[in-house]
Amino acid sequence: MKSTTIVPPNHPHVIIVGAGFAGLRVARGLRGSPVEVTILDKNNYHTFIPLLYQVATAGLEPEAIAHPVRRIVAAPNVRFRLASVTGVDLQQRRVTTHAGDFAYHYLVLAAGSVTNFFGLESVAQHTAALRDLDDAETVRDRVLSSFEAAAAEKSPARRRALMTTVLVGGGPTGVELAGALAELRRHVLPRDFPELNVSQARILLLEASDRLLEAMPQRMQRKALEKLQNMGVEVQLGARVTGADERGVSLSDGERIDAGAIVWVAGLRASPLAQALDAPLGPAGRVIVSRSLDLPDHPEVYVIGDMAHAGGRDNPPHPMVAPVAIQQGDLVAESIIRQTEGKKPLLFRYKDPGTMVTIGRASAVARVYGVPFSGFVAWLLWLTVHIVWLIGFRNRALVLVNWAWNYFTYERGVRLIRRRR
Ligand SMILES: Cc1cc2nc3c(=O)[nH]c(=O)nc-3n(C[C@H](O)[C@H](O)[C@H](O)COP(=O)(O)OP(=O)(O)OC[C@H]3O[C@@H](n4cnc5c(N)ncnc54)[C@H](O)[C@@H]3O)c2cc1C
Numbered sequence: 001m002k003s004t005t006i007v008p009p010n011h012p013h014v015i016i017v018g019a020g021f022a023g024l025r026v027a028r029g030l031r032g033s034p035v036e037v038t039i040l041d042k043n044n045y046h047t048f049i050p051l052l053y054q055v056a057t058a059g060l061e062p063e064a065i066a067h068p069v070r071r072i073v074a075a076p077n078v079r080f081r082l083a084s085v086t087g088v089d090l091q092q093r094r095v096t097t098h099a100g101d102f103a104y105h106y107l108v109l110a111a112g113s114v115t116n117f118f119g120l121e122s123v124a125q126h127t128a129a130l131r132d133l134d135d136a137e138t139v140r141d142r143v144l145s146s147f148e149a150a151a152a153e154k155s156p157a158r159r160r161a162l163m164t165t166v167l168v169g170g171g172p173t174g175v176e177l178a179g180a181l182a183e184l185r186r187h188v189l190p191r192d193f194p195e196l197n198v199s200q201a202r203i204l205l206l207e208a209s210d211r212l213l214e215a216m217p218q219r220m221q222r223k224a225l226e227k228l229q230n231m232g233v234e235v236q237l238g239a240r241v242t243g244a245d246e247r248g249v250s251l252s253d254g255e256r257i258d259a260g261a262i263v264w265v266a267g268l269r270a271s272p273l274a275q276a277l278d279a280p281l282g283p284a285g286r287v288i289v290s291r292s293l294d295l296p297d298h299p300e301v302y303v304i305g306d307m308a309h310a311g312g313r314d315n316p317p318h319p320m321v322a323p324v325a326i327q328q329g330d331l332v333a334e335s336i337i338r339q340t341e342g343k344k345p346l347l348f349r350y351k352d353p354g355t356m357v358t359i360g361r362a363s364a365v366a367r368v369y370g371v372p373f374s375g376f377v378a379w380l381l382w383l384t385v386h387i388v389w390l391i392g393f394r395n396r397a398l399v400l401v402n403w404a405w406n407y408f409t410y411e412r413g414v415r416l417i418r419r420r421r
Pocket residue numbers: 017018019020021022023040041042043045046047049050051052053083084085086110111112113130131172173271273304305306307320321322323325
């Protein structure tokens with residue numbers, strides 16, 4: 001492969017791997033600075049991951065939560081290259097990609113995370129995950145396809161199984177998905193499938209621990225559980241999935257649940273790129289970095305966002321959430337500028353703004369700077385924060401129009417099956 005070098009003399013070349021929450025913030029912080037920046041991403045778009053569950057439940061089209069990277073990073077000293085990164089040569093200071101090699105003076109690795117199936121092969125093979133836009137469309141396809149199959153099914157028992165959706169993982173994504181699916185079942189599917197008794201459709205949320213939403217205060221955990229139960233979601237706590245096949249899941253206590261669609265949202269681990277670094281890894285395969293977020297012995301290499309375990313092995317890892325990625329991105333941009341001026345990089349300290357989870361229509365639970373909220377107020381907060389965070393006027397407009405439409409008509413306009421199994 002030919003090496004691609006776009007380094008003008010005297011200007012250090014910064015390579016950023018990943019145009020996610022973390023990578024984009026670094027690029028933004030370096031705009032107009034005396035460095036040349038190249039962002040590499042395997043996709044030419046940035047995905048607003050917190051709204052994936054709405055694509056998965058037919059509430060939003062994928063285009064509403066994706067934005068072209070070239071548009072976002074437009075600046076004279078920032079370039080984008082569509083490239084899937086396969087490795088890093090720390091000694092030669094080169095990144096290898098499917099589109100050639102790239103030389104760097106500073107490297108920022110921000111390639112995010114992938115679904116963690118915890119080594120359960122059958123689960124990886126037979127369940128749908130939710131980590132990117134393709135996954136979200138797969139979830140939507142599978143849920144809708146299973147209802148189509150139910151409509152053609154003669155056996156009542158099999159029909160009921162096909163109308164069962166199993167969600168594995170009681171974190172924010174599992175709870176949000178369960179709430180949105182319950183709305184779909186209540187307001188949309190009975191109209192679409194008059195030949196089915198949709199009131200028999202089941203939504204099961206399985207969680208291995210004894211609570212939902214681990215990071216929330218106990219009171220909010222209870223509220224979320226009650227709300228889901230009121231919406232007809234069957235929540236099973238202490239339910240550990242050990243295997244899956246085309247027709248359902250098996251639990252550690254021997255129980256078997258037949259289902260038309262199974263969605264695995266039980267965990268994430270760092271991008272496999274972490275293993276290519278030959279650096280120490282912490283839990284979930286995250287790269288152990290210093291308090292300045294660089295690699296031991298490589299002050300020119302930063303690892304941030306979901307890929308990073310900051311502050312050394314003994315420090316508890318930061319959660320894999322967007323505010324961590326954003327704050328780390330901001331800090332690293334500043335540190336790189338300082339390094340080019342011969343100064344020391346800054347130390348990272350996370351300021352936790354809290355967490356928010358919607359549960360269906362006009363309801364949410366939230367902890368904002370330590371203060372708990374629930375119900376309509378929390379939902380309004382959630383709505384505002386997500387619209388503000390979304391990148392691009394067009395996307396904001398699309399999402400707002402969709403939400404208003406869904407709210408007033410109880411519709412889910414994107415009920416398309418695009419790929420069939
Ligand atoms: C379903 C779901 C819902 C979530 N909801 C929330 C929420 O509501 N609030 C919240 O705070 N957090 C939420 N999170 C977590 C949040 O999305 C992540 O913590 C955040 O995206 C991490 O940012 P990042 O920059 O590290 O990775 P990402 O934002 O994932 O960006 C990684 C980028 O790297 C690119 N990439 C990956 N591998 C390669 C490669 N080999 N070569 C080139 N490019 C590559 C990807 O295409 C992507 O653009 C959610 C996560 C999921 C999965």
